[in-house]
Structures are given as C-alpha cells and as structure tokens.
Amino acid sequence: MIRFVLGLLVLAAGVALAEDKKDTPKLSGTWAREAEGMEIKFKFEEKALVITVANGDNGITATADYTVDKDGVVKAKVTKVVEKGDFASKTAKGFEFSMKVALKDKKATISDFKSEHTEAKAVIEGEYVKKD
Known part of the structure; x- marks a missing residue:
C-alpha cells in the first residue's frame, strides 16, 4: 500500500512538473x-540570450544565460561582452537584469526591466517585432 501511495505521489509530481514546463x-x-x-x-536561443544594441x-x-518563468519574466546574467567602435554604454560580464516578455500575435512587449542601469529602461522597454 505504501509503495502504491508513493508511486502516486511520484506520478503526481511528474505531471505537475510537466504542466509547469508547458505553461512557461x-x-x-x-x-x-x-x-x-x-x-x-534580443535573440533567444535554447541556451543563451544574445542582446545587440547598435x-x-x-x-x-x-551573451547571457537566462531563465523564463511561467509569467514570462526573464532573468539573465551576462557571460560575454563584445564591443564595436565607441559605444557610450558599457556592460560588463556578470551584469544581471530581469524583464517581462509578453508575446501576442507577431509582437513582443518588454516591460518591467530591472537592472543596476536604470537609464536603460527607457530604451529596452517597448514593442518588438520578430525578425526571423
């Protein structure tokens, strides 16, 4: 009987995890x-997020490692930075940020951008179109 109950608990946990993944x-x-x-x-790859500002x-x-929760909140940590020319805004390896991404039709809206660089909020937040 105990094995049966434990089996049901394991099965229920597996279903709950599958539903969490499906809802993300x-x-x-x-x-x-x-x-x-x-x-x-913003280029979302399976294991990395590549951000280009030009x-x-x-x-x-x-390039950043990232996660997305079921509410569309992206949390990222920069792992690599490549600068081109003389760009005023500097981003360092280890920089962390979060933002909410909402997809509707063929548009993405980024909101609730949070980081130590508060001046970036006005540039980052807004409506994006899919390029590929």
Whole structure:
C-alpha cells in the first residue's frame, strides 16, 4: 500500500512538473526595435540570450544565460561582452537584469526591466517585432 501511495505521489509530481514546463512561454528567435537612434535586438536561443544594441558602427553584443518563468519574466546574467567602435554604454560580464516578455500575435512587449542601469529602461522597454 505504501509503495502504491508513493508511486502516486511520484506520478503526481511528474505531471505537475510537466504542466509547469508547458505553461512557461517559449521564447525563440530574434526580436528587434528602434529607440533613441539605436537598434535593439534580443535573440533567444535554447541556451543563451544574445542582446545587440547598435548605433551606426558603434554597439555592443552581450551573451547571457537566462531563465523564463511561467509569467514570462526573464532573468539573465551576462557571460560575454563584445564591443564595436565607441559605444557610450558599457556592460560588463556578470551584469544581471530581469524583464517581462509578453508575446501576442507577431509582437513582443518588454516591460518591467530591472537592472543596476536604470537609464536603460527607457530604451529596452517597448514593442518588438520578430525578425526571423
């Protein structure tokens, strides 16, 4: 009887974990927007998030590890930074941020951006279109 009850508990836990995974939004592809003269791109890969911010020939590309919860909140930590030209905003390896991503139709809305760089909020938050 105890084995039967334990078996049911294991089965129920497995179903609950599967439902949690199913409810987590699937973020993939490249999403872009222009703001304040800059092009901002978020490329969601299976194991990494690649963020590119460019202003003409100047820009930065940051690669980050990330997670997404069932509410669409992305939490990320930068693992690699490549600078191009003379870009005013500096991002360092280890930089952490979070943001909410809501997908509807073929658009993504980023809101609730949180980081130590509060000035980035106005540029990052907004509506993005899918590029691929």
